[in-house]
Amino acid sequence: MATIRDVAKAAGVSTATVSAVVNDSAYVSPELRARVEAAVRQLNYAPSMVARNLKRGKSQLIAIVVADLANAFFSRMVCLAEAAAAAWGYSLVVFNSDEKPEAEKRIISRIRMLSCDGIVLVPVGETAQNMRDDDGKSIPTVLFGRIVDDRRSDTVTIDNVSAGRQATNYLLDLGHRRIGSITGPLQLTTGRGRHEGMMQALQARGVTPLPHHIRSGEFREGTAYSVAREILEGDDRPSALYVANGVMALGLMRALSDLGLRCPEDISIASTDTIPGIGGLRPRLTRTEHPLSDMVNEAFRLLVDRISNGAPPAPRNVVFQPALVVGESCAPTVPLVVENHR
Amino acid sequence: MATIRDVAKAAGVSTATVSAVVNDSAYVSPELRARVEAAVRQLNYAPSMVARNLKRGKSQLIAIVVADLANAFFSRMVCLAEAAAAAWGYSLVVFNSDEKPEAEKRIISRIRMLSCDGIVLVPVGETAQNMRDDDGKSIPTVLFGRIVDDRRSDTVTIDNVSAGRQATNYLLDLGHRRIGSITGPLQLTTGRGRHEGMMQALQARGVTPLPHHIRSGEFREGTAYSVAREILEGDDRPSALYVANGVMALGLMRALSDLGLRCPEDISIASTDTIPGIGGLRPRLTRTEHPLSDMVNEAFRLLVDRISNGAPPAPRNVVFQPALVVGESCAPTVPLVVENHR
DNA sequence: CACATCCAGCTAAACGTTTAGCTATACTTG
DNA sequence: CAAGTATAGCTAAACGTTTAGCTGGATGTG
Numbered sequence: 001m002a003t004i005r006d007v008a009k010a011a012g013v014s015t016a017t018v019s020a021v022v023n024d025s026a027y028v029s030p031e032l033r034a035r036v037e038a039a040v041r042q043l044n045y046a047p048s049m050v051a052r053n054l055k056r057g058k059s060q061l062i063a064i065v066v067a068d069l070a071n072a073f074f075s076r077m078v079c080l081a082e083a084a085a086a087a088w089g090y091s092l093v094v095f096n097s098d099e100k101p102e103a104e105k106r107i108i109s110r111i112r113m114l115s116c117d118g119i120v121l122v123p124v125g126e127t128a129q130n131m132r133d134d135d136g137k138s139i140p141t142v143l144f145g146r147i148v149d150d151r152r153s154d155t156v157t158i159d160n161v162s163a164g165r166q167a168t169n170y171l172l173d174l175g176h177r178r179i180g181s182i183t184g185p186l187q188l189t190t191g192r193g194r195h196e197g198m199m200q201a202l203q204a205r206g207v208t209p210l211p212h213h214i215r216s217g218e219f220r221e222g223t224a225y226s227v228a229r230e231i232l233e234g235d236d237r238p239s240a241l242y243v244a245n246g247v248m249a250l251g252l253m254r255a256l257s258d259l260g261l262r263c264p265e266d267i268s269i270a271s272t273d274t275i276p277g278i279g280g281l282r283p284r285l286t287r288t289e290h291p292l293s294d295m296v297n298e299a300f301r302l303l304v305d306r307i308s309n310g311a312p313p314a315p316r317n318v319v320f321q322p323a324l325v326v327g328e329s330c331a332p333t334v335p336l337v338v339e340n341h342r
Numbered sequence: 343m344a345t346i347r348d349v350a351k352a353a354g355v356s357t358a359t360v361s362a363v364v365n366d367s368a369y370v371s372p373e374l375r376a377r378v379e380a381a382v383r384q385l386n387y388a389p390s391m392v393a394r395n396l397k398r399g400k401s402q403l404i405a406i407v408v409a410d411l412a413n414a415f416f417s418r419m420v421c422l423a424e425a426a427a428a429a430w431g432y433s434l435v436v437f438n439s440d441e442k443p444e445a446e447k448r449i450i451s452r453i454r455m456l457s458c459d460g461i462v463l464v465p466v467g468e469t470a471q472n473m474r475d476d477d478g479k480s481i482p483t484v485l486f487g488r489i490v491d492d493r494r495s496d497t498v499t500i501d502n503v504s505a506g507r508q509a510t511n512y513l514l515d516l517g518h519r520r521i522g523s524i525t526g527p528l529q530l531t532t533g534r535g536r537h538e539g540m541m542q543a544l545q546a547r548g549v550t551p552l553p554h555h556i557r558s559g560e561f562r563e564g565t566a567y568s569v570a571r572e573i574l575e576g577d578d579r580p581s582a583l584y585v586a587n588g589v590m591a592l593g594l595m596r597a598l599s600d601l602g603l604r605c606p607e608d609i610s611i612a613s614t615d616t617i618p619g620i621g622g623l624r625p626r627l628t629r630t631e632h633p634l635s636d637m638v639n640e641a642f643r644l645l646v647d648r649i650s651n652g653a654p655p656a657p658r659n660v661v662f663q664p665a666l667v668v669g670e671s672c673a674p675t676v677p678l679v680v681e682n683h684r
Numbered sequence: 685c686a687c688a689t690c691c692a693g694c695t696a697a698a699c700g701t702t703t704a705g706c707t708a709t710a711c712t713t714g
Numbered sequence: 715c716a717a718g719t720a721t722a723g724c725t726a727a728a729c730g731t732t733t734a735g736c737t738g739g740a741t742g743t744g
Contacts, residue, residue, distance in 0.1 A: 001454070003730055014694045019732060026733095027692070049455045050401065051730030053392045054699045061435070061456075069424055075417035082411055082438045091456060093403070094436045096424050110433060112343070113391040114403075257624075275617070282599075282624045345700055356724050361702060368703095369722070393700030396729045 002043035010039035022047060053115065062090045062303065063116040065107055067124055067146075069096035071219060071247045072275045073292070074122070077144070080296040081120060088304050090117065097124045099218060112139065118303045123148045140306035142299045147189045147317075154306065154316040156299040160190050160272075163288040163322040164197025167242050167270040170286060170324060172205050175333040176240040176268060180213030180231050182224050182252060184244035191216065194244045194272055213238045217248075224251030232259055232267070239267065239333050246273035249285055264331035272322065284327030295320050344385035352381035364389060395457065404432045404645065405458040407449055409466055409488075411438035413561065413589045414617045415634075416464070419486070422635055423462060426642040432459070439466045441560060454481065460645045465490040482648035484641045489531045489659075496648065496658040498641040502532050502614075505630040505664040506539025509584050509612040512628060512666060514547050517675040518582040518610060522555030522573050524566050524594060526586030533558065536586045536614055555580045559590075566593030574601055574609070581609065581675050588615035591627055606673035614664065626669030633662050 004022075008015045013032055020026040021036040022045075028036070039045070053059045064081050066074040078094055085092040093116060097104040104124045111119055118140040141153040171179050181198055184191030195216075202209055215231060217223035224243065231238065232255060243249045249271040256263055263269050263283050274285040298318055306312070346364075350357045355374055362368040363378040364387075370378070381387070395401045406423050408416040420436055427434040435458060439446040446466045453461055460482040483495040513521055523540055526533030537558075544551055557573060559565035566585065573580065574597060585591045591613040598605055605611050605625050616627045640660055648654070 004732095005730075015731075016695080016733070017693060020693085023732085029692070032693080046451060046455050048396075048457060048730055050392060050395045050457045051699090052732075054390075054396050054701090054730080055732045057699075059392065069421040070418075072414065072417070075414070075421060076412070078420065078436065079411040079417060079438065082436055086438075091452060092436050094420065094424055094434050096421070096428075109388060113388050114433060115390060115392045346702095347700075357701075358703070358725080359723060362723090365702085371722070374723080390700055393729090394702075396700080396731090397702045399729075 001048075002045045004045070004047065006043055007036065007039045007045045010043060011035040057115075059115045059117050060090050061093050061114060061116045062118045062120065062300075063093045063095060063107075063111045063114070064120045065095040065097055065104065065111075065122060067097055067099050067122045068219065069094070069098075071245075073246055073273055073290075076292060077122075077296060080293055081300070084297055084300040088300060090304075097122075099124055118142075118307045120144055120299050120303060121153075122146060140303060140311075142303045142306070144295070144299050145190060152311070152315055154302045154312075154318070156295050156302065156318045156320070157189075158290050158295070158320050158322055160193025161197040161200065163272045164194035164199075164242065164244070165201045166197075166322065166324045167272060167286075167288045168198040168201035170326070171240045171242065171268060171270055171330060172201060172207065174240075174268065174330055177207050177333075178213070178236075178238045179207070179209060179240045179242060180238035181209070181215070181242045182227055182231070182244060182248050183214065183216040184219050184248065186216050191219070191244055198242050210236070210238070219245050219247060221247050221251035221254070224248035225255050226251075228252040228255035229259065232256070232261065237267065240330065241267060241269050243269065243271040246271060246275050246285075246287070249274060249287075263329050268330040268333075270330055283329040286325065286327040286330045288322040288324050290322060291320050344387045346387070346389065349378065349381045349385055349387045352385060353377040399457075401457045401459050402432055403435050403456060403458045404460045404462065404642075405435045405437060405449075405453045405456070406462045407437040407439055407446065407453075407464060409439055409441050409464045410561065411436070411440075413587075415588055415615055415632075418634060419464075419638060422638040423642070426639055430642060430646050432646075439464075441466055460484075460649045462486050462641050462645060463495075464488060482645060482653075484645045484648070486637070486641050487532060494653070494657060496644045496654075496660070498637050498644065498660045498662070499531070500632050500637070500662050500664055502535025503539035503542065505614045506536035506541075506584065506586070507543045508539075508664065508666045509614060509628075509630045510540040510543035512668070513582045513584065513610060513612055513672060514543060514549065516582075516610065516672055519549050519675075520555070520578075520580045521549070521551060521582045521584060522580035523551070523557070523584045524569055524573075524586060524590050525556065525558040526561050526590065528558050533561075533586055540584050552578070552580070561587050561589060563589045563593035563596070566590035567597050568593075570594040570597035571601065574598070574603065579609065582672070583609060583611055585611065585613040588613060588617050588627075588629070591616060591629075605671050610672040612672055625671040628667065628669040628672045630664040630666050632664060637662050 004015045004018050008018045013036060017028060017032060018036050020028050021033050049060060062085050064078060066077060068074055082092050095107045097107055101124050116139065120142050122144050123146050143153050143155040145157055147155050147157060183195045186192050186195060212234060213231060215227040217227045228251060243252055252269060261267055271285055271287045273289055274287045302316060346357045346360050350360045355378060359370055359374060360378050362370050363375050391402060404427050406420060408419060410416055424434050437449045439449055443466050458481065462484050464486050465488050485495050485497040487499055489497055489499060510521065525537040528534050528537060554576060555573060557569040559569045570593060585594050594611060603609055611627065613627055613629045615631055616629050644658060
């Protein structure tokens with residue numbers, strides 16, 4: 001591939017003149033400019049971003065590290081992130097830590113070597129402090145969806161407590177009192193927050209859940225499937241379940257299907273998030289949803305601001321509110337009626 | 343961030359000695375090696391892949407360009423690609439051409455500037471020839487899923503004709519004779535191949551489809567929704583539909599739902615591919631499926647071979663066979679019986 | 685005409701790494 | 715002891731771009 005020296009030679013000018021024309025960064029006379037442009041076309045020249053990066057210290061790369069790329073939530077996040085990165089003039093390098101803190105460490109190290117300009121990170125576990133350079137200057141970073149003990153990066157999250165509370169309140173409003181839960185991992189702020197929201201809603205109505213109706217596990221379809229079978233195959237099945245994410249909801253659905261249980265006839269289901277695009281399939285999940293598009297766009301706005309202007313005086317923590325979307329996966333309970341003997 | 347010069351100065355050696363230790367590329371005495379390693383740890387040194395790339399001409403980046411990242415098929419492909427890239431020691435840069443040839447051109451140009459080592463490309467339209475450098479040497483590339491008139495790159499595809507034929511034969515075997523289709527874009531080898539397979543299956547049984555039962559459109563949920571309503575709201579509705587991809591199947595399902603039609607009671611549906619993970623939702627689609635994991639791994643095997651060893655004597659074209667997966671979205675027709683008047 | 689001012693275009697260093705080729709020292713051999 | 719051989723470690727150029735600072739020529743002024 002042609003370099004700037006080849007173009008300079010072909011046009012009979014210096015490399016500085018070619019750079020000035022290609023980048024439009026200094027006055028170049030019309031005659032010289034025309035010669036340079038002709039040479040650029042003739043040689044099909046494109047500047048090397050590698051060399052440019054070495055000189056300028058800007059890679060035009062943003063890294064995104066998601067927790068589980070097989071999870072449709074995160075793949076939709078990547079889709080939105082690609083569009084946002086492109087809109088800001090960046091390319092997106094995608095990493096999947098697969099919920100493993102050790103993998104996250106290796107990925108962060110790789111990102112430093114790649115000299116990415118910024119990172120959007122879904123933190124795994126509690127360890128996101130290895131991004132600091134030796135001189136204390138870290139790669140501009142925005143944490144997404146989950147919060148860890150890192151007081152330097154901006155964060156974009158959802159009010160997980162509200163997400164859990166709204167979904168649970170919906171079930172309570174329908175008359176459910178024996179409500180179980182598949183909580184997601186409680187060491188994550190997302191899992192913990194949604195669980196806390198559910199517990200707050202129950203306590204506010206004076207409802208005490210049965211401990212064996214509440215199970216936790218990773219945000220994975222297979223995990224939810226197993227855990228759901230344990231809950232559902234018990235002697236006293238709950239009348240409703242709150243599920244902490246969309247992929248777990250699918251696992252729960254598969255368990256219902258395999259056990260011959262109908263939703264919502266035999267059990268009501270509410271979740272936080274669902275899988276996009278499956279509105280035509282039955283049953284449509286009742287759920288609290290992330291405004292994911294707004295969240296991703298905000299994350300990129302904060303990140304690009306950090307890349308351009310450096311760290312703000314104090315880290316920013318933007319919290320979005322979930323929205324309840326009513327589908328058809330919940331039915332009212334028929335309350336037990338104690339007959340009056342006359 | 344510390345550079346190799348900082349480490350050299352701290353260790354009291356040359357940069358060549360530091361490079362030899364870090365890369366383990368030449369003998370260094372134990373005493374010097376220990377000093378270098380101590381300095382590396384003390385300064386938290388990580389080599390710059392930008393500078394390394396400029397010198398060596400290897401970026402350790404592979405670009406993947408998908409046609410529609412919002413399509414779950416392509417997002418699953420990206421997920422598998424990230425794992426394959428990581429396994430081969432590469433990072434993955436993700437681009438979405440969104441079915442737009444002009445966007446594809448810009449992306450390819452960007453990939454050249456980034457000096458990615460290789461590309462996995464889902465070509466859009468018929469234009470994938472702008473990857474050649476001026477000296478005729480192109481970035482190692484594997485085309486995925488679709489074939490364009492590019493006789494230089496390897497390709498990994500599915501037998502689309504077989505995919506269409508198998509799904510249609512399944513419907514014919516159930517007694518369906520009024521079979522419609524939502525074909526996908528016919529200028530793509532994928533859309534065209536699946537349509538041809540369907541037509542072959544019908545012709546082999548002496549069945550002539552009604553032209554207004556066959557509609558084409560982009561591989562998008564919204565497109566399929568609109569087109570499906572046109573077919574289904576007509577006076578003589580088909581008894582079955584073959585849909586050319588999983589996302590269109592979801593659009594069709596949504597149209598059925600909105601029109602109050604039950605599947606398979608009112609109409610049977612077969613598709614090529616579905617959305618992963620939704621097996622618990624009703625109805626489970628009967629479909630011909632891509633062995634996507636095998637395909638992605640093969641694509642990366644071919645690409646890494648090209649990166650390492652240069653172009654093979656002749657481009658390779660690996661064709662995978664689809665598999666029919668029977669769900670519950672198809673029912674037998676009750677054949678019309680002409681009563682004998684005695 | 686001599687001197688001052690302006691500026692288009694050029695030269696060459698730098699970004700951080702790798703590595704070809706050099707050199708001083710150690711060791712071997714006759 | 716002199717000559718030959720081996721090699722650890724070093725020097726410095728190169729990868730492709732950007733840009734600070736220089737310079738020769740054009741223009742203006744007294």
